[in-house]
Amino acid sequence: DTAVSQTPKYLVTQMGNDKSIKCEQNLGHDTMYWYKQDSKKFLKIMFSYNNKELIINETVPNRFSPKSPDKAHLNLHINSLELGDSAVYFCASSQAGDGGYTFGSGTRLTVV
Amino acid sequence: DAKTTQPPSMDCAEGRAANLPCNHSTISGNEYVYWYRQIHSQGPQYIIHGLKNNETNEMASLIITEDRKSSTLILPHATLRDTAVYYCIVSRAGGTSYGKLTFGQGTILTVHP
Numbered sequence: 001d002t003a004v005s006q007t008p009k010y011l012v013t014q015m016g017n018d019k020s021i022k023c024e025q026n027l028g029h030d031t032m033y034w035y036k037q038d039s040k041k042f043l044k045i046m047f048s049y050n051n052k053e054l055i056i057n058e059t060v061p062n063r064f065s066p067k068s069p070d071k072a073h074l075n076l077h078i079n080s081l082e083l084g085d086s087a088v089y090f091c092a093s094s095q096a097g098d099g100g101y102t103f104g105s106g107t108r109l110t111v112v
Numbered sequence: 113d114a115k116t117t118q119p120p121s122m123d124c125a126e127g128r129a130a131n132l133p134c135n136h137s138t139i140s141g142n143e144y145v146y147w148y149r150q151i152h153s154q155g156p157q158y159i160i161h162g163l164k165n166n167e168t169n170e171m172a173s174l175i176i177t178e179d180r181k182s183s184t185l186i187l188p189h190a191t192l193r194d195t196a197v198y199y200c201i202v203s204r205a206g207g208t209s210y211g212k213l214t215f216g217q218g219t220i221l222t223v224h225p
Contacts, residue, residue, distance in 0.1 A: 004155075035215075041197070043156065043215035056212060090155050101148075101213060103155030 003027050004104040006091050012110045013081055021076045021107045023091030031055075032074035033092040033101070034066060043090070049074055081111045116200045121220040124194075130187040132219050134200030137181040142204055145176060146213065147185045149196040156199065156215070159185065190223045197221075 004025045013019050025032060033056075034046040048056035049068040063079045078085060091104040117135040124130040136145065146161040160167055160174045162183075167174045173186040187194055199218040 042217070043150075043199075045212055045214070048212065092155075100146075100158040100161065101156070102158065105155050106153070 002104075003102050004091055004093055006089075006104040006107050008107060009105065010108050010110075012112065015081055015083060015111055017081050018077070018079045019081060019109070020078070021089055021091075021109070023074045023076070023104060025072055025091075025093040025102070027093055027095075027102060029093035029095045029102070030071055031094050032068065032071070033094075034074065034076050035090040035092060035103075037088045037090060037106070039087070047074075047076075078109075081109075083111050085109060086111045116202055116216055118198075118200050118216065118219045120217065121222070124187075124190045124221060124223050126192060126223055126225050127189055130190040130194065130221055130223070132185040132187075132198050132200075132221060133182065134185070135182045136200070136202045139180050139202050143202045144204070145174065145180075145183045146199075146201040146203060147172070147174065148199045148201065148213075148215075149194075150199070150218070151193075151196040159198075190221075192223050192225065195221060195223045 007022050031050045033048045035043050036046050037043045045058050046060045047066045051071050052068045065077045068074045088106045088108050090106045092101045094101045144161050144163050147159040148156045150156045160169055160172050162174045162176055176183045197218040197220050199215050201213050
């Protein structure tokens, strides 16, 4: 029973393609996040959704579009992929008022 | 959110206590201290958090100074599996925008046999 699951785990694609990463949490949390970890290992928040409502958008290019169909799912769609989008993308969830985030195992995106 | 300062790396012998320091001199009264770790290629893992009292759970202890300007994460009996990057983060609790976790560079803890 994985608490926060992401698919796919690995994604290799060509420049210019459009791809999606899916995230699901079974913890009953009301807030979900996308983080990006680049080659220098810095973890940076991209988006946050609370009960399907976007609450954080950290100056991410508009080629990245998150979608939350319900509070248990937060998907990330990326248009016109660029080489610089290569990174590991982590999904996470938390419950308002509680400190601990639960992270997924990551999706390693490689753009060639 | 207040910034934190951590040593870039530390070593520890297996079986000994690992004490990881963190400075957060600009912490606000409503900000918590969180500790996470990231084992190679895995997602970050929540360890512990606290406001001003010392905290202990099955993974670690958190000691926060009285002025709250620094803290220490203690792994009482380090094992090889504790080798990871440890992040000290200061943030307001909660799942709304002000509960955002901002990760720094962390401390690379290497546990030696």
